[in-house]
Amino acid sequence: MSSRLTKSDVERIAGLAHLxxxxxxxxxxxxQLADILTYAEAVQAIxxxxxxxxxxxxxxxEAFRTDEVQESLSREEALANAPDGTxxxxxxxxxxxxx
Amino acid sequence: xxATPQTLVEIRDAIVAGETKSTxxxxxxxxxxxxxxxxxxxxxxxxxxxxxxxxxAIDRSRTADDPRPLLGVPIAIxxxxxxxxxxxxxxxxxxxxxVPPYDATVVSRLExxxxxxxxxxxxxxxxxxxxxENSAFGSVKNPWxxxxxxxxxxxxxxxxxxxxxxxxxxxxxxxxxxxQPAALCGVVGLKPTYGRVSRYGLLAFASSLDxxxxxxxxxxxxxxxxxxxxxxxxxxxxxxxxxxxxxxEALDADLRGVRLGVPSxxxxxxxxxxxxxxxxxxxxxxxxxxxxxxxxxxxxxxxAIPVYYLLATAEASSxxxxxxxxxxTHRAELDPASTTLRAMYERTxxxxxxxxxxxxxxxxxxxxxxxxYDAYYxxxxxxxxxxLRDYEQAFNTVDAVIMPTSPVPAFTLGEKINDPLQMYxxxxxxxxxxxxxxxxxxxxxxxxxxxLPVGVQLVGRAFDEVGLLKIAxxxxxxxxxxxxxxxx
Numbered sequence: 018m019s020s021r022l023t024k025s026d027v028e029r030i031a032g033l034a035h036l037x038x039x040x041x042x043x044x045x046x047x048x049q050l051a052d053i054l055t056y057a058e059a060v061q062a063i064x065x066x067x068x069x070x071x072x073x074x075x076x077x078x079e080a081f082r083t084d085e086v087q088e089s090l091s092r093e094e095a096l097a098n099a100p101d102g103t104x105x106x107x108x109x110x111x112x113x114x115x116x
Numbered sequence: 117x118x119a120t121p122q123t124l125v126e127i128r129d130a131i132v133a134g135e136t137k138s139t140x141x142x143x144x145x146x147x148x149x150x151x152x153x154x155x156x157x158x159x160x161x162x163x164x165x166x167x168x169x170x171x172x173a174i175d176r177s178r179t180a181d182d183p184r185p186l187l188g189v190p191i192a193i194x195x196x197x198x199x200x201x202x203x204x205x206x207x208x209x210x211x212x213x214x215v216p217p218y219d220a221t222v223v224s225r226l227e228x229x230x231x232x233x234x235x236x237x238x239x240x241x242x243x244x245x246x247x248x249e250n251s252a253f254g255s256v257k258n259p260w261x262x263x264x265x266x267x268x269x270x271x272x273x274x275x276x277x278x279x280x281x282x283x284x285x286x287x288x289x290x291x292x293x294x295x296q297p298a299a300l301c302g303v304v305g306l307k308p309t310y311g312r313v314s315r316y317g318l319l320a321f322a323s324s325l326d327x328x329x330x331x332x333x334x335x336x337x338x339x340x341x342x343x344x345x346x347x348x349x350x351x352x353x354x355x356x357x358x359x360x361x362x363x364x365e366a367l368d369a370d371l372r373g374v375r376l377g378v379p380s381x382x383x384x385x386x387x388x389x390x391x392x393x394x395x396x397x398x399x400x401x402x403x404x405x406x407x408x409x410x411x412x413x414x415x416x417x418x419x420a421i422p423v424y425y426l427l428a429t430a431e432a433s434s435x436x437x438x439x440x441x442x443x444x445t446h447r448a449e450l451d452p453a454s455t456t457l458r459a460m461y462e463r464t465x466x467x468x469x470x471x472x473x474x475x476x477x478x479x480x481x482x483x484x485x486x487x488x489y490d491a492y493y494x495x496x497x498x499x500x501x502x503x504l505r506d507y508e509q510a511f512n513t514v515d516a517v518i519m520p521t522s523p524v525p526a527f528t529l530g531e532k533i534n535d536p537l538q539m540y541x542x543x544x545x546x547x548x549x550x551x552x553x554x555x556x557x558x559x560x561x562x563x564x565x566x567x568l569p570v571g572v573q574l575v576g577r578a579f580d581e582v583g584l585l586k587i588a589x590x591x592x593x594x595x596x597x598x599x600x601x602x603x604x
Contacts, residue, residue, distance in 0.1 A: 027478070034433060034481040035440070036474055037462040046478055052537050053479060054492075057422035060499050061491060070497030071504060073324045073354075074310050074553030076578075080353035094217035100447035109442050112455045 022047045022054075124189050124284045124337040125364075128230075131178070131188040138171035138178075138188025142232050145190045149234065149281045152604050156257050158266075158276040160195045162235035163202050170232050184230030185344055191226060192276050192285040195236035196243055197328065198317035199223055202233075206319045207251035208241045210468025213445045220317020221352065222286060222328050222345040229344045234282055237272030241470045242436065243293055243321045245269050246542045249533045250472040257529070258301060259602040260568055264526040267297030273331045274301035278569075279604045284332045284341055288318055290325045291424050292521075292546025295558035298331050299521035299571025302560045302597065304588070305331045306338045309578050310553035311356035313342075314349035322431035323354075325424075325550040333598050335559060335589040339363035342581060358579055366582045367589045371405040374587060376574075377412035377514035386544070388524045394562045394570040395520045398591065402518070405590040412510045412517065416502040417548050423503065424547040425540055426483050426496035433480030436473065439465060475536060504552045511577050516587055519545050521558040521571035549575045559588045560597035569597075 027043045027050070038046065096102035101110040121127045121136070130136045146164050153159050167190070174188040193199060196206040198216035200223075205211045223233070240250040248256045248271030256271040258264040259279035266275040270287025274297035277285050287294040289307035298305025306329045313328045320326060330341035340363070347360045378399065383392070399409050441447035441464030448463035469477070483492040510517060523544060532539045549556035554575050561572035572591075576584040592598065 030478050030482050030485065033485060034477050035437070035458070035461045035465055036469075036477065037466040038474075042471075042474070046475060049475060049536055050479055050482065053425065053540070054482075056537055057426055057492065057496075060419055060422050060426070060495050063416070063419060063495075063499055063502070065495065065498035065502065068498040068501040068505075070494055071500040071551075072497060074504065074578075075354060076356070082350060090217055097217060098214055098445050099443055100441060100445060111442055112450075112452060112457050112460050114457050 142171040158272040187230035192282040221314035240269035243269040267300035269293040300526040302569030314352040316351035320435040322428040371407040374407040390564040420548040429480030517575040521573040525568035
């Protein structure tokens with residue numbers, strides 16, 4: 018697998034990640050990410066037959082509780098950090114989504 | 117005449133005995149922060165008034181047999197742990213004005229134990245970094261040499277404890293972020309077993325790896341803080357149900373019969389000669405306590421860095437998606453009439469995140485994207501299994517693994533920041549404990565000729581913090597490293 022990254026690769030990833038990069042950032046990231054991925058290719062040579070993927074290391078335990086309503090944040094508190102929150106109406110406001 | 121109390125245990129005992137007051141102790145530390153932190157920058161925010169009010173309340177309510185284990189003791193909290201009403205920024209521009217409406221579970225447990233929070237400590241942005249240079253508010257300086265890095269990402273917590281700006285602090289550790297700065301600043305740092313301590317209220321970086329833990333002057337103090345913060349939490353379903361042992365009461369055991377393993381092959385290359393020498397001296401000293409030391413192999417440990425950076429960045433790219441300009445304080449200023457939602461997201465995130473955070477989001481997004489998932493992400497998860505099995509195998513013959521915490525002592529600020537891969541390689545000895553979910557502790561192991569601290573690390577079986585603390589405590593008693601303070 019090639020770990021060369023083109024500018025359009027970087028633009029595609031940035032789009033997926035909701036990042037807007039400057040031309041300079043695109044160039045730097047293309048080079049640095051390629052370096053890191055080339056280094057990380059070492060894992061591809063390892064024999065992983067009979068090694069299932071580990072997503073977490075938890076020993077299995079139940080985390081159930083009774084379904085009871087408990088105290089939670091008030092609407093005012095939940096909206097207090099929103100850049101465009103309307104505690105009176107109870108909304109997070111965002112730019113228009115549908116034309 | 118007794119010496120001025122320095123450790124959490126000594127301060128707590130002096131307050132309970134009525135020899136001093138919490139307000140006196142907290143004022144002294146706050147004054148020292150005011151005098152010294154201009155040059156260190158260990159704190160993002162000092163909560164002076166709030167701390168003194170709480171200390172006064174503790175002094176009023178104190179009784180002669182007060183059972184609170186941290187009664188009146190000052191403490192600092194890494195700035196990626198939520199503190200109700202006190203700004204919590206994760207050292208990121210995107211959260212510059214974020215004031216949490218709730219406390220992290222570890223914070224409320226400290227408070228219930230009588231501790232007084234003096235302030236929030238500086239760190240690499242969202243915990244991403246090994247040098248503290250990724251803080252949006254400027255790097256912390258190493259108290260042993262102000263031109264050097266304190267390590268990261270919990271560099272503010274480590275520097276603050278080292279410089280005696282506070283007797284203990286909390287940090288978080290995703291790939292070494294408690295242990296590596298502890299080593300570089302000459303203090304004790306403990307990463308608990310995954311699931312031992314609640315992550316509720318910790319701003320998530322990589323959820324399968326993150327743990328909160330203490331940075332302190334002594335092993336006994338680390339045991340005390342762990343005892344307070346550990347245990348199941350209904351707000352974090354990944355916390356383990358196991359009972360929390362009385363760590364502080366289990367410390368003073370002799371080490372006869374305890375077996376330690378050195379992963380010699382892993383230590384063959386890339387270690388600073390003085391770190392290697394210090395490590396050799398630790399291995400000799402620790403055998404005088406009764407422990408035996410043998411060679412072991414961790415055949416896949418050399419792959420821990422690529423595995424870690426593939427998995428941690430993938431998890432980060434998902435966790436940090438929440439910072440989108442809708443819920444958390446920062447939104448880019450754009451003309452509302454012509455702005456699309458997508459443009460608002462992109463502009464907000466691009467001006468809010470620093471370079472390393474963007475780099476990791478990009479890397480994580482790449483390894484999760486169609487066509488690369490199997491080759492990178494899935495493969496890394498499989499190698500994670502092999503790293504886990506290596507440790508399981510090792511623990512058939514030894515009780516703990518011992519190795520250096522960092523391959524180098526504190527390096528010069530600016531030296532490595534422009535080469536991310538070189539910076540990542542510094543995590544070689546710390547990341548495997550996170551991947552395997554195991555507890556690990558770094559303790560001071562002496563100094564280089566230039567008077568830079570060196571740390572040694574122990575990695576133990578899951579939920580065997582008792583075993584680690586016993587070994588670390590016995591080693592600590594063979595030397596007086598922790599008593600040496602930097603001149604700041």
